[in-house]
Amino acid sequence: MKFNPVLFAKAISDETRQKIMNICCCESLSVNEIVDKLSVSQPTVSHHLAILREADLVTVREEGKQTFYSLNQENVAICCGQLMIKFAPESLTTEKLIKALNA
Amino acid sequence: MKFNPVLFAKAISDETRQKIMNICCCESLSVNEIVDKLSVSQPTVSHHLAILREADLVTVREEGKQTFYSLNQENVAICCGQLMIKFAPESLTTEKLIKALNA
DNA sequence: ATTTCATATTGACGACTTTCTATTTGATAT
DNA sequence: ATATCAAATAGAAAGTCGTCAATATGAAAT
Structure with missing residues (x-):
């Protein structure tokens, strides 16, 4: 499953x-x-769920x-990780990540 | 500066x-x-830059x-980290994060 | 002062999104 | 078979977004 940053x-x-x-x-949880x-x-909830499913x-x-x-x-974690790889490659040390998570 | 997940x-x-x-x-890089x-x-680039600045x-x-x-x-790293905290709290162990980053 | 150049702003248009009501589908229960 | 219930889909209205051409702003150079 290929990561699509715009879709995400x-x-x-x-x-x-x-x-x-x-x-x-x-x-x-059920839709209701x-x-x-x-x-x-x-129907609005169904619509949004379809987008999240997609x-x-x-x-x-x-x-x-x-x-x-x-x-x-x-999968959310994977997508966030991929975003970091793509758009924050130089902020990706473990220490910086922990700092980022605590910020 | 408070994290706004929808704005991000x-x-x-x-x-x-x-x-x-x-x-x-x-x-x-300059706008041009x-x-x-x-x-x-x-103008389109200026517009998008304004949104990124915002x-x-x-x-x-x-x-x-x-x-x-x-x-x-x-800041991108911080926002991604905050997203993880909000939407992947149970996938947030260091090992899982590394796994996510390698996925 | 005037010109030139880089960027921002304005205003318009079309495309896409969000939401709703009404309807359909499909599964269980009677 | 029919009724009932949950969720999905269709279609329409309203709002938002991305884009462009035209114009404004503002800084440096002449």
Whole structure:
């Protein structure tokens, strides 16, 4: 799976999408559960989830009528790492990274 | 300076902007030099540079008539680190990070 | 003072995005 | 078979974004 920095950035560049990412960051939730935690319609949530799926940032599990989504943290980490490699190659020492993480 | 994940993502979510980031990743270039390396007009480049400046992703140096821009790698690294903290908290061990960087 | 040159700003246009309502699909339950 | 429920899709309206040509700003050189 080749890293596409524009696709990744576009996927995370919307506020509603970032809220969804937060909501299902550490647990798997159905679409309706996500809708309940936001103030947008179900089709809007479905649309955003499709974009996150396209960018491979969520894990999808179908179960009966419901579909459960959870953030794919590993892939998020990989994408962030690739961004660093591409756009911060000289800031990539371990010490600097730790400093960056604490900043 | 507070990290704004939507502002950061929006700033890097355009292809032309990412090209600009690459072009002045490791050297300081005038606007015209950047224009020469792209196939967009000077006002378009100015516009994109303003967005990158707004997100604090470039360092600006004025010198006579010219303005030199270079990517602020340190801030890019910080933003990527913050993204990881926010959206990949459980993938944040050093080993996993290294794995992510090598993926 | 005037010209020249580099960059920023303005204003317009088309393309894309976000959102909604209405509808469809598809799976379980009756 | 039919009804019910969850999620996806279609289509439209409103807003945002990327781009350009034209113009303004502002600094150096003549």
